[in-house]
Amino acid sequence: MSGKLYVIGLGPGNAAQVTPEARTAIAEASVFFGYGPYVERLELRPDQTRHISDNREELARARAALEMAEAGRTVAVVSGGDAGVFAMAAAICEAIDYGPDTWRNLDIAIVPGLTAMLxxxxxxxxxxxxxxxxxxxxxxxKPWEVIEARLKAAAAAGFVIALYNPISRARPWQLGSALDLLRTILPAETPLIFGRAVGRPDERCAVVSLAEADADLADMATCIIIGSPETKLIERPGRTPLVYSPRSSRKDAT
Amino acid sequence: MSGKLYVIGLGPGNAAQVTPEARTAIAEASVFFGYGPYVERLELRPDQTRHISDNREELARARAALEMAEAGRTVAVVSGGDAGVFAMAAAICEAIDYGPDTWRNLDIAIVPGLTAMLxxxxxxxxxxxxxxxxxxxxxxxKPWEVIEARLKAAAAAGFVIALYNPISRARPWQLGSALDLLRTILPAETPLIFGRAVGRPDERCAVVSLAEADADLADMATCIIIGSPETKLIERPGRTPLVYSPRSSRKDAT
Structure with a gap:
């Protein structure tokens, strides 16, 4: 008899942003898999066990979770943000795709969560x-050339761009290089938002222009939003400015 | 003395996907503004009043809500999904941008929600x-030419595309035209997901190939996800197939 596999998005980190659907799934599961900082957010019961692994071991974690679900357990794999956005749901699907046929019969439920950019x-x-x-x-x-091509295409076509995984110890130069590339396409005054750990006690949120933007403003917990040429800034006395992308576009196609 | 304005995302429609943060804001507000179907999801107390307006009157609704917050009330403007994705937060910012200076002093809190594509x-x-x-x-x-240019740029650069507002009585041909355009760029077997009213009792979710895709599969409550050339389908006996976009890309830049 096989069990069940939940793949759960915990949201950006504020407990008030975890959906009731996610809480229900957490209460039902008996075994938890995930990257340490996400699993540590859970307040588990003594009968619930946890398997913590590094954030570069997604496929191994997915396989271990699928094996345990196949053995009859109710298993939860947890991600920060949404489970489907640069997170564990794709790793679970990949493990199933290349795994034993029996994994295609498993009962799998993906529980969405608030992703960081929102x-x-x-x-x-x-x-x-x-x-x-x-x-x-x-x-x-993926090759850096693919990333560059997508940044160029998106900026030139007028998309606002949310950057995930902007920087890490092993990837120190990529964000600076991306900002340099964007400076060749977007106006210097384009607003950027560096949102770090939003909703958590150590939250830090900065609005800067593309000209001022510096990779040092970001760390692993940062999501960066880069405005389009139509994105506007509203100054407010004594308050942080508002940034918005108007609902209507009057620009010609680029 | 001025009041407060909440701009709240209610999620796609399932009550279990409304965040506790949104519920708290709803409990605090005394006046509610929104499009009928969203306001009707709220279980309001007798002391809470509602102002329902059509979904094409976003700016007028934003101004009315801001006026009432300025007059000292605790006001909530509600959107389905996330308030910041093709929804009321941008209309509120626009109203402030072009409105009286006093609106820049208002206490505004935007409460994010699960957006439909997730x-x-x-x-x-x-x-x-x-x-x-x-x-x-x-x-x-926005001009149709801008939409076409963005569809082309996104598909050619390898982005998965989520389409919001795909069709309505007043916009009957746009989706068919967009699908025709995408057929000139993407492989015929590219998977598409037509997700209608997901999480609600009348949910309907279909996975079809780009070759089979038809605008008749969509209505106003549908969000469509169009795979990239790397998006894969996993057939499962007796279950709906899984669709996923692999975490790794081996394609050359396009």
Missing amino acids: AVAARVGAPLGHDFCAISLSNNL | AVAARVGAPLGHDFCAISLSNNL
Whole structure:
């Protein structure tokens, strides 16, 4: 008799942003898999066990979780943000795709969560108020040339760009290089938002122009939103400015 | 003494996907503004009042809500999905941008919510597992040529595409035209997901190839996800197939 596999998005880190659906799934599961900082957010019961692994071991974690579900357990794999955005749901699918046929019969439920760019955007206004894209800046799993081509295509076509995985110890130069590339396409005054750990006690959110933007403003917990040429800034006395991308576009096609 | 304005995302429609943060804001507000179907989801107390307006009156609604917050009330403007994705947060910012200076002093809190594409993606696997974009197909507020240029740029650069506002009585031909355009760029077997009212009792979710895709599969409550050339389908006996976009890309830059 096989069990069940939940793949759960925990949201950006604020407990008030975890959906009731995710809480219910957490209560039902008996075994938890995930990257340490995400699993540590859970308040588990003594009968619930945890398997923590590094964030570069996604496929091994997925396989271990699938094996345990096949053995009859109710298993949860947890991600920060949304489980489907640069997170564990794709690793689970990949493991099934290349795994034993029996894994295709497993009962799998993916529980969506608030992804970081939505929480960052809400802090400053509505920078994602019109067409936008999300790009992972990690070249661990794709060539840097693909990332450059996508940045160019998105910026030139007028998309707002949310950057995930902007920087890490092993990837120190990529964000600076991406900002340099964008400076050749977008106006110097384009607003950027560096949203770090939004909703958590150590939250830090900065709005800067593309001209001022510096890779040092980001760390592993940062999601960066880069405005389109239509994104606007509203100065407010004594308050942080609002940033929004208007609902209407009057620009010609680029 | 001025009040407060909440701009709240209610998620795709399933009550279990409304965040605790949104529920708290709803409990605090005394006046509610929104499009009928969203306001009707709220279980309001007798002391809470509602102002319902049509979905094409976003700016007028934003101004009315801001006026009431300025008059000292605690006001909530509600959107389905996320308030910042093709929704009311941008209209509120626009109203402030062009409104009286006093509106820049108002206390405004934007409460993010699960946007439709995340809920649709979770139903079928991880189609948003790698770089993706969101495009509103409504040409009420931008020229059709801009939409075509963005569809072309996104598809050619390898983004998965989530289409919002795909069709309505007033916009009957745009989706068919967009699908025809995408057929000139993407392989015929590219998987598409038509996710309608996901999480609600009348949910309907279909996975079809780009060759088979037909605008009749969509209505106003549908969010469509169009795979990239790397998006894969996993057939499962007796279950709906899984669709995912692999975490790694081996394609050359396009």
